[in-house]
Amino acid sequence: MEKSLFKPFLTVVILMTVAVFALAFTVGVELDFVPGVKMELPQEVKNWHGNQLKFCHNPDACAKDYRDASFYVSELEIPDICPKCGATLYNMARAEKEQLPEDTEFVKSAYTNAAGTRLFTSIVLSGTARDSIHRPQRCLKGQGNTLDGEYNLEVPIEGRDPLTVRVIKTSRTFRTEEGEKPYYSFYAYWFVGQDHETPSHYARMFWLAWDRVVRSKANRWAYIAVQGEREAEGTAYEKDLISFIQEMYPYILTESMRKKAYGD
Numbered sequence: 245m246e247k248s249l250f251k252p253f254l255t256v257v258i259l260m261t262v263a264v265f266a267l268a269f270t271v272g273v274e275l276d277f278v279p280g281v282k283m284e285l286p287q288e289v290k291n292w293h294g295n296q297l298k299f300c301h302n303p304d305a306c307a308k309d310y311r312d313a314s315f316y317v318s319e320l321e322i323p324d325i326c327p328k329c330g331a332t333l334y335n336m337a338r339a340e341k342e343q344l345p346e347d348t349e350f351v352k353s354a355y356t357n358a359a360g361t362r363l364f365t366s367i368v369l370s371g372t373a374r375d376s377i378h379r380p381q382r383c384l385k386g387q388g389n390t391l392d393g394e395y396n397l398e399v400p401i402e403g404r405d406p407l408t409v410r411v412i413k414t415s416r417t418f419r420t421e422e423g424e425k426p427y428y429s430f431y432a433y434w435f436v437g438q439d440h441e442t443p444s445h446y447a448r449m450f451w452l453a454w455d456r457v458v459r460s461k462a463n464r465w466a467y468i469a470v471q472g473e474r475e476a477e478g479t480a481y482e483k484d485l486i487s488f489i490q491e492m493y494p495y496i497l498t499e500s501m502r503k504k505a506y507g508d
């Protein structure tokens with residue numbers, strides 16, 4: 245009995261979703277350029293010291309085979325100029341610049357704590373085009389990683405509900421002089437719109453379409469990622485990941501998104 249009651253309801257939901265998506269990209273919308281996050285990462289977050297990164301894209305000198313040279317902004321004499329070759333430095337990697345729409349914005353920073361643990365953080369802010377942000381799983385595979393599993397992780401944050409982030413466990417093998425060496429890492433991410441936070445790529449796509457149809461608004465989504473090394477087994481890395489997100493999170497939201505996230 246329950247099944248037959250649920251089925252028509254599900255059909256309606258699916259039809260509505262399809263209609264929303266169909267309308268989403270055919271109706272005129274007002275672009276709203278105010279993002280839910282600030283496009284800057286703090287230099288100090290309690291126990292973590294951050295260094296903003298810049299990348300040289302010069303294919304002959306510094307970014308052969310898309311292996312960009314990266315620099316700490318704090319160590320550059322002239323900001324935006326590569327100290328090795330004199331080319332312009334960018335906030336994103338060469339492959340990202342070539343693949344993503346022109347108005348996609350980036351900020352990247354490497355954080356270390358006293359124990360020497362290093363976490364790479366990035367915020368990607370989509371522009372007006374829809375394809376600025378895509379499924380991270382696709383990228384990670386494209387970069388030669390094996391995906392060893394993924395799950396949602398709840399990060400308790402003071403003053404609000406826990407933040408849910410998606411964690412992907414990756415691994416790859418590097419060829420070194422001593423032979424092949426395995427490298428295990430994790431990639432954690434979530435998305436922030438103007439009204440919503442979600443760890444789900446599909447939920448983000450839904451809200452994007454919903455806002456366009458129901459509110460005639462196109463807003464810019466931000467994609468926040470934290471990555472680092474892990475042990476082959478276990479989840480010991482979660483301790484640093486959780487404490488880092490707890491400390492970094494309060495800095496990145498814009499004032500209006502902060503009010504929504506903290507519910508006041």
Ligand SMILES: [Zn+2]
Pocket residue numbers: 300301302305306313326327328329330331
């Ligand atoms: Zn260079």
Ligand SMILES: [Zn+2]
Pocket residue numbers: 378383
């Ligand atoms: Zn990508």
